[in-house]
Amino acid sequence: MPERTRKDATRNREAVLAAADALFTRCESPDSVTTADIAAAAGVGKGTVFRAFGDRAGLLRALYEARLEPVRAAVEAGPPPLGPAAPPRDRALALLDAVLCFKLDNRRLALALEGSGGSEGSSPYRAEHYERWHGLLREVLDQVPGLTDSAFTAHALLAATRADLVEHLAGERGLPRERMRADLAALARRVLAPGGAE
Structure with missing residues (x-):
């Protein structure tokens, strides 16, 4: 009986x-998608959603994490330009590009999650997903020669990938994806150029 219950719970979660x-x-x-809508589309009751994820923010975090897993794997162990064997400046550029592409590919979800800040009323900068991006980028920037404040630089560069800015540029202004990627890379190169962050 417990085994069947676990299988049912796993199937319902998926x-x-x-x-x-x-x-x-x-x-x-993203605000138009309610927990009731999600439960109905999944063929389960709202209580099942709350038991599995706690609340809407918990569901958003779980979905975001599931989509993020391939990017995380590439950053932590993949080959260059993202993996640890790449030169730090190249790796920082590749990581920022991966964040931007992830936000472009998941615009509505990123807006919903960043808009909630991870929990009611909290800052998006305290959310687990932001802390992970920031930590990964800061670790890479720590290896860039001559960069004096990797923590602040990571915040500043990640600001260019915020979901609301990505939505404004891609959704409202219709900026092409490749243009946004090129602009972000150019900004990062200027910031990370020798003497550029001093």
């Missing part, structure tokens, strides 16, 4: 994540 993924991909505004 169904909820798949339903949320589909709804956020199709939605015009």
